[in-house]
Amino acid sequence: MNHLLILTVLFIQFNSFSQESETIQKPLKQCYGIGFLPSSAENIYGLAIGIIGSEVMCSRYYTKKSHGLNIQLLGQGFFSPFIVFNNETNFSKSNRDTIIYGDSSKIKRVVHNGLLITVFGTFSEEINGIAISPWMSVNHKVNGLSMNVLVNSIHSLNGVTIGLFNSTYKTNGLQIGLFNQTNKLKGFQFGLWNVNSKRKLPIINWSFKD
DSSP states (O other), rough: OOHHHHHHHHHHHHHHHHHHHHHHHSSOOOEEEEEEESSOEEEEEEEEEESOGGGTTTTSSOEEEEEEEEESOGGGGGGGGTTTGGHHHHHHHHOOOOOTTTTTTTSEEEEEEEEEEEEEEEEEEEEEEEEEESEEEEEEEEEEEEEEEEEHHHHHHHHEEEEEEEEEEEEEEESSEEEEEEEEEEEEEEEEEOOOOOOOOEEEEEEEEO
16 A cells, blocks of 8 residues: 555656646747737737736746736736735735745746736736726736725835825835835825834825835
8 A cells, every 4th residue: 555655646746747847848838919818828919818817827837928908807806805914915014125926936927017907906926017906906016007996015116006005015106095004115105194114194204215
């Protein structure tokens, strides 16, 4: 019985290694025009559209990118609508300059370049452009505008966040909402209550040093 168990484990490991090697050697797919989400393509140039994003494809070791318009009819936020309030994704409570996402410590899982529109929000490693949602969004890095009606939770922001609650670890730019909080601020906060490492103030707050 023990020999059978050992052989079974060895077979599973060998099969997993073979599939991974085949994936690495296989040429990565490129999509032009319209790509349907979730997609295994390395790049989608043009319109990327679907119920949810390619972030769900955790088994893919390489970065998936969309260039242009990305429309997710539900988005990743549909599955975890209140995850933004836990300690792991409330980046303003973090003391870490870097966050490891997904199951890989070396690469990002997904990057959006352009305009991203979702209903329930997105969980993305990097957004270069504009992200819009009537609900919430959790992202590692945003270079541009993140506008979500309920919550913006971002590790590193270079640009502007607009929402009822804006939470970041590092902000270079503006936070606009009812409640704004960040650990490191170079810029301004406009809202009912604003918190950064220097001070807590209503209406307007600022800082130009980490």
